[in-house]
């Protein structure tokens with residue numbers, strides 16, 4: 001097993017699955033999830049064609065940022081309001097927006113550096129099962145709130161994490177529900193809403209996610225092997 005071979009294998013499966021779902025291989029973006037990985041591992045993945053990486057901790061972004069080759073940065077973890085200021089100028093897409101408090105802080109920091117920040121709203125179509133992500137009605141409210149109050153935020157789509165891992169059919173139903181929301185919200189016409197990304201699917205479930213309409217998959221373990229959090 002090598003990072004290079006893993007990336008080749010995943011690109012192949014990703015591309016074949018995209019075609020199976022009526023799209024082109026390049027219509028689905030592979031984001032390499034690099035949490036807990038070393039600078040060397042990450043740069044190796046970039047050398048093997050990874051164009052986008054995802055981190056879930058502010059501290060890790062800060063520690064790694066200046067050592068990583070040119071790449072697009074995605075923030076995919078729960079983002080605490082008081083830490084937005086550290087990453088606002090480093091991240092290309094924040095996937096995990098799930099509260100108005102966080103939205104207000106992103107707007108404030110983005111306005112300070114005079115930039116428009118691209119975000120996804122993290123939704124949860126199975127409310128009981130997961131700590132983060134908001135319901136469909138809350139998402140509707142949140143979109144309206146952002147469009148009315150946040151000139152420095154552009155809503156690029158939705159992100160979700162499937163709560164069930166054992167039952168592929170339940171996972172498919174979950175993804176299908178989120179895709180339906182995505183299609184509905186993408187009809188909204190506004191300068192600061194430009195739905196491009198439906199971020200769903202990880203190592204275990206990215207094929208199902210693509211079949212259900214995902215166009216951005218976040219894959220860590222299948223590229224780098226199992227994570228060791230105690231390093």
Ligand SMILES: *Cc1c(COP(=O)(O)O)cnc(C)c1O
Pocket residue numbers: 033035056076077161202203204218219220221222
């Ligand atoms: C860790 C993580 C991933 C990647 O998970 P793997 O199972 O290692 O592919 C994807 N999305 C989020 C939000 C994560 O935290």
